[in-house]
Amino acid sequence: MGRTFSKKEKLLQIAARHFSKHGYEGVSLDAIAKEVGITKAAIYYHFKDKDALYEAVLLFRLENLIAHIKASITAQNPEEKLRQYIESFGAFLEDYPCFAAILAHEFADNGKHMSEKAVQTLAQTLGTLTAILNEGIEKDIFTIQNPFAVQLMIVSSFVLHQTTAGLRKRVAHYVQEHAVTPEPDIKDLAKTLATKIIKAIRKAQ
Amino acid sequence: MGRTFSKKEKLLQIAARHFSKHGYEGVSLDAIAKEVGITKAAIYYHFKDKDALYEAVLLFRLENLIAHIKASITAQNPEEKLRQYIESFGAFLEDYPCFAAILAHEFADNGKHMSEKAVQTLAQTLGTLTAILNEGIEKDIFTIQNPFAVQLMIVSSFVLHQTTAGLRKRVAHYVQEHAVTPEPDIKDLAKTLATKIIKAIRKAQ
DNA sequence: GTATACTTACTTAACGACAGGTAAGGACGA
DNA sequence: TCGTCCTTACCTGTCGTTAAGTAAGTATAC
Numbered sequence: 001m002g003r004t005f006s007k008k009e010k011l012l013q014i015a016a017r018h019f020s021k022h023g024y025e026g027v028s029l030d031a032i033a034k035e036v037g038i039t040k041a042a043i044y045y046h047f048k049d050k051d052a053l054y055e056a057v058l059l060f061r062l063e064n065l066i067a068h069i070k071a072s073i074t075a076q077n078p079e080e081k082l083r084q085y086i087e088s089f090g091a092f093l094e095d096y097p098c099f100a101a102i103l104a105h106e107f108a109d110n111g112k113h114m115s116e117k118a119v120q121t122l123a124q125t126l127g128t129l130t131a132i133l134n135e136g137i138e139k140d141i142f143t144i145q146n147p148f149a150v151q152l153m154i155v156s157s158f159v160l161h162q163t164t165a166g167l168r169k170r171v172a173h174y175v176q177e178h179a180v181t182p183e184p185d186i187k188d189l190a191k192t193l194a195t196k197i198i199k200a201i202r203k204a205q
Numbered sequence: 206m207g208r209t210f211s212k213k214e215k216l217l218q219i220a221a222r223h224f225s226k227h228g229y230e231g232v233s234l235d236a237i238a239k240e241v242g243i244t245k246a247a248i249y250y251h252f253k254d255k256d257a258l259y260e261a262v263l264l265f266r267l268e269n270l271i272a273h274i275k276a277s278i279t280a281q282n283p284e285e286k287l288r289q290y291i292e293s294f295g296a297f298l299e300d301y302p303c304f305a306a307i308l309a310h311e312f313a314d315n316g317k318h319m320s321e322k323a324v325q326t327l328a329q330t331l332g333t334l335t336a337i338l339n340e341g342i343e344k345d346i347f348t349i350q351n352p353f354a355v356q357l358m359i360v361s362s363f364v365l366h367q368t369t370a371g372l373r374k375r376v377a378h379y380v381q382e383h384a385v386t387p388e389p390d391i392k393d394l395a396k397t398l399a400t401k402i403i404k405a406i407r408k409a410q
Numbered sequence: 411g412t413a414t415a416c417t418t419a420c421t422t423a424a425c426g427a428c429a430g431g432t433a434a435g436g437a438c439g440a
Numbered sequence: 441t442c443g444t445c446c447t448t449a450c451c452t453g454t455c456g457t458t459a460a461g462t463a464a465g466t467a468t469a470c
Contacts, residue, residue, distance in 0.1 A: 007419080007420090021314070022230065022314065023228055023230065023231075023310075023313065023314060024231075025227065025228065025230045025231035026228075026229075026230035026231075026314075028454075028455065028456090029455085029456070029457090030454080030455080030456095038419090038420070038421090039420075039421055039422080040456085040457090041420080041421065041422080041423095041457085041458080041459095042419075042420050042421075044456095044457070044458080045418085045419060045420060046419090049456075049457075050456065050457090101313065101314075104309075104312060104313035105228075105310075105313040105314070106372075107309060107313070107365050107368060107369050107372065108228065108306065108309035108310040108312070108313045108368055109226070109227065109228060109231075109306075109310070109368075110368060110369060110370070110371045110372050111369070111371065111372035111375060114372070114375075116375075119372070119375045119376055119379065120379045122376055123376045123377075123378075123379035123380050124379075126376055126380050127379075127380045127381060130380060146389060146397075148373060148377075148388065148389075149389060149394060149397060152362055152365060152366055152369075153358060153362050153398075153401075155365075156361035156362050156364070156365040156366075157357055157358050157361050157362070159361070159365075160312050160357060160360075160361040160364075160365075161357055161361075163312060163313055163314075163315055164312050164315060164316070164357075165315070166315045166316065167311075167312065167315050167316035167319070167324070168353060170316060170319075170321075170324045171324055171327055171328045171331055172328075172353075173324075173328075174324065174325045174328035174329075174332075175328050175331050175332045175335060176332060183353065184351060184353075184354060189354065192351075192354060193358075195405075196358075196401075196402075196405035196406075197401075197405075199404065199405050200400075200401040200402075200404050200405045201401075212445080212446090233428080233429065233430085234429080234430070234431090235428080235429080235430090243445095243446070243447090244446075244447055244448080245430085245431085246431085246432080246433095246446080246447065246448080246449095247445075247446055247447075249430095249431070249432075250444090250445060250446065251445090254430080254431075255430065255431090
């Protein structure tokens, strides 16, 4: 039983795709409206302006993200928690590739279009990671880490993995030494990344 | 003895800054021209169109980059080569932060504005890395790696480190658990990243 | 039950600002 | 005088945004 979407939901969904493909500046409300099947002015009935539409798109998924991550961390020991953190991050970005691309655009222009609330929500993911790392350090499992550096490796790898698939294909075409290893999907990448990061920060026994 | 710059050089330099800050779509030629101190029409004397200007900016730095990396790799053993690769990549992006931001924008929209020539040049960096990894695998120093995954970790970490400094500062403000560890500069990050990656892919002795 | 008042969810049409791009011409050094 | 390096003036299209209007639905009063 496929549920029916209201025009507003359809608008948000299509807007997300447009913002993900072209970035804030590259998106025109005309184009969105046309695809939704309404007029541009109708967007202004639902949202104050372009900024508010973007904010709605971004905040919705950001809040999803932190809920998803928090729900995924069920383990007791820090190492397993860290693995769950990394893998749930990857799984979420796989499920919402548009969101990954929107994040990539946001990172590229230094969060220019992110409201304080959006930044605050994003900060919660980093807070969660920091707590895990601190616990690991206290229990003498991890070496001391800068949480920002670890977060950077995780988030940037996932986000750019999701967004640069087409570019990588073009690049691969020119790499002579490149044996045609199959491109790992994001779930494989998550596992690889988790293993690598844990290996890299774990205290030598 | 400060050399004098031609208008064209000044134009390229300022264009790079604009493209790095706002991305291709967000940049207006009027704004660039104004800052250079010429009129928009003068840009069309030097370049065919907006695309050609962007291409010139991007290709120039890309060619710099591969020259810089190749010149930096002087070691004999793969492990040291890999370290040099990573550190020279980081050093280059530190010297040209505008270039890092342009790359970030390009990654965010999947290389939409990259010409085949630009892609080809970018591919050379990946080719260099692949050769190093293959040598390490042959000599039984590294475990088998997907070069794309390793390149992804290196490039994405550096690029987003350079571009998201302001955003990270905003995020840090909301992270309660965050002890105010000083933000590592990119050279520290390069060392950390090199150590981590080598630790992660090196064969256990 | 039906007239009235009001809300919801849009459309049509237009606004001013500004985008990329161009044709024509002028200043100036060799 | 000829090419180089620009400027002035302008065109066309598209942008975000708004005002005004409207068909359909809902709530209330009698």
